[in-house]
Amino acid sequence: MSRVKSVATGKSRRAMVGGMPMPGLTERVAKAVFLAIICAVVVLPFIGVVSTSLAPAEEVTKAGGFVMFPAQGIDLSAYRSIFAGGTVTQALLVSGFITVVGTTIALFLTCTLGWALSRRGSVGNRPLLLVVLVSLLFNPGLIPTYLVVQQFGLLDSVWAVIVPVCVSAFNVIVVRAYFVGLPDAVIDSARIDGASEWKLFWHIGLPLSKALVAVIGLFYGVGYWNSFFSALLYLNDSSQWPLQLVLRTYVVNGVELGGQELGLGSETVPPQTSIQMAILMISIVPVLCVYPFIQRHFAKGVLTGAVKG
C-alpha cells in the first residue's frame, strides 16, 4: 500500500491530523457541548438516585421527594432498613442465586458448545452449526415457550428464570468464532502430546480466551441480574421474587413498603423515596462494580460476533 504523504495544499493551510484537517474552533466547541450534554444526561440521574438514597430523612421530606446534592451529611438508615431481613433482603438473595448459578451454567454450556462447533471436520459439525444458526432466525413465541416451561414443571421455580435462556445461540456463535481463530499449532501440539478433547478445551481453549469469556459472562450475568419479565411470567409466589420484581412493585408502581415488609417490625420507616432509591441503588451497584474491569474488552466481544458471525 502506498502511503500518501500529507501535503498542505494551497486551499487548506490548516494542520492535518490523521489525514483529517484540524477542526476549527466552532466545530470543537460544538462537539464539546454535544458530548457534555450526552454525558450529563446519562450521569445526572444516577447522581440524583445516589444522593436521595443517602440524604437524611428531613432533607428528603423537605425537598418533596428528590435531593440532587445532599447538604446535610449522609444517612444510611434507608440502607439499614432494606437490609433488615424483609422483602428486599429476600429478593436480593434470590437475584444473587439466579445470577451466580445462571451465569455459571450459561458460560459452561455456551463455551462447551462453542468449542465443539469450532472443531471443524468432526462428524456432524456442519448440521449442528446449522441447528444453532437457524434458531437465530425465528422466535418460538411467548405462549408456546410458556407452555414448554410449564410442561417441564418449572413454573414457580427460579429454574424457570435460569434454564430457558442459559444458551444464547448468538453467544455460542461469538464464542465459536473466537475459538476458530485460536492458533492451530498450539492445539495440534497439545493433541499430539495426548491431550483429550476436554483437556484441550479446559486447559488451552478457555485460558486463551479469558477476555472473551469475561465479556460473555458479563452479558449473561447482567441478563440474569436484570431478568424481570421471565420472573413476572413464571414466578407467582412473591417470596420468590427477584430484585427486579420488587423494584417494579415498590418503585415503579409506588406501593409503599411498611416496617413489616422491610423486616423492621414497628420501628419508624425512613421516607419512601429514600427507600426506593436505596433499592434502585442496590440493583445498580453490582453492575457498576463489574463494569470497569470488563469494559475494555467489550469491543472485542461484540465484534467477534458481528464481523465473523
Next chain:
Amino acid sequence: MRRDYPVLLLATPGLLVILAFQYYPLLGNVIAFQDYQPYLGIDQSLWAGLDNFKVIFDGDPEFLNAVKNTLILTVIQTVIVFPAPIVVAVVLHSLLSNRLRQLVQSIIYLPHFMSWVIVVAVFQQVLGGTGMINNWLRSNGHDPLHIIGNVEVFRALLTSQVLWKDTGWATILFLAVLSQIDRALYEASSVDGAGRWRQTWHVTLPGLKPIIILLLILKLGDSLTVGFEQTVLQQQAVGVDASEVLDTYVYNNGIIGGNWGVAAAVGLVKSAVALTLVLTANKIAHRLGEEGVYRG
C-alpha cells in the same frame, strides 16, 4: 464417529437447551388451531380450525390498535432511534484525543446494562410528579409538567427511554467499523480539497454503509417487536389504548386473559411475518450487492 464422540459429548448439553427452548416450543404453536384449555392440555383440547385467526382477519379493534401502536413505534424507532448512534459515533470518531473518546464511551455504554425496570424507575424519578425536574420547576415558581402517565406524550416518553438506554451502546459497532477506515482515504480526499464536512459525507458515511444495511435488515425482523418490557411496566399508568403493542396483546390475552388459542395465533403470525421480512430483506440486500446477514 468413535474418534469424534468427545466433541459431540461437549456439544450435547448446550444443544439440548436450544432444542428444548427454541425448537420444541414450535410444536406448541398447534394450540393456535385449538380451543386450548390448560386443564385438558394439548392432547385433549378440541380443534378449532382457523377460528383463532378470526381476530386477525376480521380486524378486531383491540388487535388493530395493537398493530397500529406497534407500527408507529417501529417507524419512530427507525427514523429517530436508529440514526442517533451513527451521529454520536461520527462525532466520537472525529475526536482527536483517544483518552477523551474512551472516557465518553465508558460513560455512554453504561445505561445499556440497566434493566428496563431501572430505566423506567429512573425516568419516573426524573420526570414524575415529584421528580427532579418538577421539583425544580415548582421551587422556581413554574407549573409542573405532566409527563409520566400522559397519553399524549407516551410515545415520546418511550422513545426517549430507548434513546437513553441504548444509543451509547449502539455506537460500539459503528465506531469499530469507522476505526477500520483507511486513513489514506482521508489524506487523499484532503489533497483533493475536501473539507471536514465533505470528508464525512464521502469517506466516513460510505464506510458505514454495509453495517448500516446489515443492522437495518436485522431491525426489520424485530419490527413487530417493540417496547415490550417498557410497555408492560408502564401500561398501568397510561392505559391500554395508548400502550398496547403486539407483544403485550399476546401477553394480556393469553397469559393474563386465558385466551390461549387467540394469543398463540397472533404470536404465530407475528413470528412468521418477522421471519419473512428478514429473509426478504436479505435477498434484496444481495440484489443490491451488499453482504447482508448471511450468504445463502
